Amino acid sequence: MKIKHLFYFLSFILTSLFTVQAQEEEVLFTVDNTPVLASEFVRVYNKNLDLVKDESQKDIDGYLKLFINYKRKLQEAKQLELDQKPSYLREFENYKKQLAKNFLADNKVTEALVEEAHKRLQTEINASHILIKIDENASPQDTLEVYNKILNLRDRVINEGYKNIQQEVHNGKTIFAEDLGYFSAFKMVYPFENAAYNTNVGEVSKPFRTRFGYHIVTVLDKRKARGEVSVAHIMIKTDQDNTQNSETKINEIAKRIEQGEPFDALAKQFSEDKSTASKGGLLKSFSSGEISSPIFEDIAFSLKTVGEVSKPFKSQFGWHVIQLKAKKDIASLEEMKPQLESRIKRDSRSKVINDFRVKTLKEKYTITENTNDLNYFKSIINDGFFDNVWSLPLNFEAEKIFLKIQDKKLTYKDFGQFLLKSQRNYNNKSSKISVILDKLYETFLENELQKYQEENLITENIDYAQIVEEYRDGLLLFDLMETKIWNVSKTDTVALKAYYNAHKNNYFYPERVNAVVASSAKKNIIKKVSKLMSNGGDFETIKNLVNTKNQINVTFSSGEMDKAHQALPKNFIFKEGISKIYKHNETYVVVNVLNILPKSPKTFEEAKGRVTSDYQVFKEENWLKELAAKYTVEINEEVLNKVKQVLKK
Incomplete structure (x- = not known):
């Protein structure tokens, strides 16, 4: 009997799976014969269900109308070839690169950095440092010279004290000796932060290098973070x-x-x-x-x-x-994890993640390279590189294979073009060309490894592919709305004025009062103020009578106020003269209404912001009607019914 029940259960599961799988391949509707899959609608509906504020949009039929309008807009954007605009293509490619980092970074490395950052955020460090600047591409001889200088300064700081050395060596150009005050994680570049947190109070770190040059850091104090x-x-x-x-x-x-x-x-x-x-x-x-x-x-x-x-x-x-x-105190690691992950991606710590990724890719992919190929480029490069005037020789063998990653071939032309673009970033003639070229080759290889992985990511990772598609459409829709609605609404002054003239009754200043409001925690004091107001006492006289230097009994507010003004009691009735005493926000108030300013229309200029917003809504509604007439939509009712059954479970 149990076996029979198990058979029915497995049959039910398999049937359900086949139903979902079939539904994923079925077309829900077409827009001018362009198919839209049921699986896309289900995914987008479920993803956005908690985001919509209008309850009617949670209705499947209501949401379907929005989705159809969305697809019509995308069809219009492609008809206008907005997806071919260089600015659109450039922004889309930039987004893909940023998004890919979330899918390609090693989670274990990120988690270790998150834990380290959280621990460091619990301690604030007071420190001073000395920096000797040096170009990142300096020759080994220059690098050694600067290293020996900072090593000498470290010995002097230890023996003579930081303050004495600071006054002597700081010039604000090549050598910086500065007091940094208190800081914690993410306030300094990561190598500097490492040195500071790994140095004990009262000690001077060993020399270390950042992109700015060589440093030593003196740790003066460590205290618990203020939370x-x-x-x-x-x-x-x-x-x-x-x-x-x-x-x-x-x-x-x-x-x-x-x-x-x-x-x-x-x-x-x-x-x-x-x-x-x-x-x-x-x-x-x-x-x-x-x-x-x-x-x-x-x-x-x-x-x-x-x-x-x-x-x-x-x-x-x-x-x-x-x-x-x-x-x-500082929040727990679990609470802070999303925030820390985001900060790490923007911080110099990201280089640690990137370096590990490149190392992994070098192990994952087969790389075919030849030292002689790089030596060839070292032989043809010259000092013109520093003036951004270097060019490839006339006999340059552009199509010769320079490097292979798996089956992808990179030519001399690829690396040559990379060098031509890179030369604008190098203008220090004291830098050694061979050192620069070695670094540029490593950068080129890293870029190409990452590019190769990204090119294949969209076919390997369905989550990444879906997000890319959503952003592609969202960016396209933004450009369309800007072209058709937003920019037009802002620049078409004639249309805006016509809309304003047709809807003038919607734009007005509400009724207001010019009044003085007195507020006190004591009802007897407010009664006294009310009486003084009734007797014609002026603002300053009343204030001096009820308040003293040591005792503030009443606070006055004055000016133009509408019914929503914070100083006025709720349901306050506009009437000239002295009001009754109200209980308002746990105090007592009395209002002297000097005069009433009636409801009055706003001029076009005064209402322009609101008019623009209303006109955009009006224009979009009419535009959607035009799109509905232009792009025919055919809904597959049978598939829609299946979708509804899936979504209602």
Whole structure:
């Protein structure tokens, strides 16, 4: 009996597999006889399902309409030969190279670098260094001379002290002796970082080389990294004409916090950082070096306990008070892994990954090379190379085989053209040509090995092939939209004005008030302010009566405000005169409405941004109708039903 059940189960699995496999090869619809496979639609639908915000787009039929429009646009782009544009082809090739790195890099090497970086991020190093600059292509004799110089300086630093040597040797041109302050992983080129982290506090590293020259680094201190901090802030902007008023206002707000009023409530009312005011001033958490204001960062990290508030201070953005919300150490390796992988690809560590990849490719592919071929090029190259005027000789045997990778033949012409393009990067006549040529040959071989692997990758890796195809289409679609919709919408002023004139009622300033808003945590104080306002008291007089140097009871805001303004209570009724007292953001407010500014139309120039956006939508809708008439779509209903069954499981 069990065997019978197993037979039915296996039959069911095999039938399901055959169904899916068949569906992968079936055509869902055609656009002017160009087939679109069901498998592509299923893959794209599943991939984008969580990204769409409109619930109607999650409906299979609704999404199919979007997908058909997408395919019509691509057909139009190809009809216009946008896929032949040099700029398009260039960008696409660049993307393929970048994408290939994700599929070709050795994961074990990357993982080791990720773990190392995470460990180093937990320690900050304070160091000084000495650098003697030298060209990367210097002769062995010049290299040895510089190495001996840096070795001598190392001995002197050890015996005489860094500061004495710094003043003597630093010239800012060929020799640099600098204090670097604290840094951690990713702040320096990778060889420098290695030397710093592998040198003990109080010691001087052995000489090491980077692309800049030879260095020694003196490690002064190592400390635990400060981790990550979360703070809220209240900011009052400053300008040259308003510095004193801004400082007065931030001090008033700080006093109210000191008196026990909620920080977030005051931030909602008064902070001029519009991106955080509505959230009570809360900023995204950050670590050392992520904030562009050092004073802001230092004060944020100086706060010790959650809820602690700083004294008012000034940054390049304005006056602030900060409240500590949370503090935590460097995140775990698991949490940081995606971020670290991304940084490593952009960092000089990427050379480690690349070097390992090249080593692997040299072992993987059969390379046929001949030393005499490289010697030939050494015999024909001359000093014109440094002036970017060197050329290949007239009797140059362009079609002669220079190198083979597997079955791919590379000719003298291939390497010769590579040298011609490379000479623009070499203008230092003190460099030794034979050294440069050896390096250029290695670079050429590395490039060709990687190119050979990339050329075969699209047939070896289906994930890579699908992503490449998606980007190809996405880039093409972007160019099409820019050509047909976006650029036209921005440059066709006549059409924009006509659209504006036909839809003027959509573009207006809402009703506003010119008002003074008084806010206090104490209802009796606001009652007093309301009475003083009713008796005709002016702004400054009332302020001086209710506030003192040591006691800030009321904060005033004034100017034009619409119903959504942060200082106004919700559902505030616009009416000239003194309002009733409202409870708003855990405080009490009273509003003196000086006058009401009615709803008024915006001019074309005032509304141009919104008009442009609306016109683009309008133009695209009409354009899609034209494409629908131009490109016939035929849907295979039988295949569509199969797709729906697969997607609904």
